[in-house]
Amino acid sequence: MVRPSAKRRAVGFVTRTFEKSERWACRVLGVSRATQRYASRRKDPPELVKALLALAEQKVRRGYQHLHLLLRRKGHLVNRKRVYRLYTEYGLALRRKKRRQRSVASPRVRHPRATAPRELWAMDFVSDHVVDGRRFRVLTVLDTFSRVSPGILVEPGISGERVVRHLDEVCAEYGYPKAISVDNGPEFISNALDRWAHQRGVALHFIDPGKPTQNAFIESFNGRLRGECLNANWFESLAHAREVIAEWWSAYNSARPHTSLGGLTPLEYERNHQTQLRTPTLE
16 A cells, blocks of 8 residues: 555656656556645644653653553553654654674573563673763663562672672562573672572573673663663762762653563562462452
């Protein structure tokens, strides 16, 4: 099916190329002149446009599908097609880097997916710097089932002992996981973390060296942290970085809907799962 806008462009092209009238071009292409001269009178609600532009300004690294979910959550009864049209019409589309095609010599190793909260966590590091050039590190932790991030730590440097203390603080509120997936960084292969895992009954799953895709959930989380928070802000000091990152982390857990979770936030998804487990089934 050819869209009316495409038909109108085709008529314009034929008219200019062959220097013929619009009537002749419509007759040759089989296009109704009423279609050719139709001008839409539809007006988008100004409050919808204003809300979309405001969200796009706040969420500079989010696409139209995410903005559509946020608009629906704010009470705007709008379908995804209209959001996409406005998204492109106002030039809000993101520019994405082209990825080079690479051949895969061997199949990727995939760990079994978690089927419940606290079954498998993932942990990794991200680094950035404040305006005077001093660097800091961010320890990220993620529940791979619910996508809830139980904790995030921002420090100038993070040793294996500091990782252990942070995990104890996080687990005191969320409970201990059965396993944690990590890479082969020095903080994760340290004696401190190995001793902590043995004493707490937590298994450590180490991915293969140079295979970050085996820890895809935390890599995706770190990408969102980088794109939506770290790259979008200038940090005046370590205290300022902690404040901004903590605000983003809180919004990620409680206010950021995920398409992979059916449009729910991580905390909503986890609560729904717990509610379904408590609800008795009728046979």
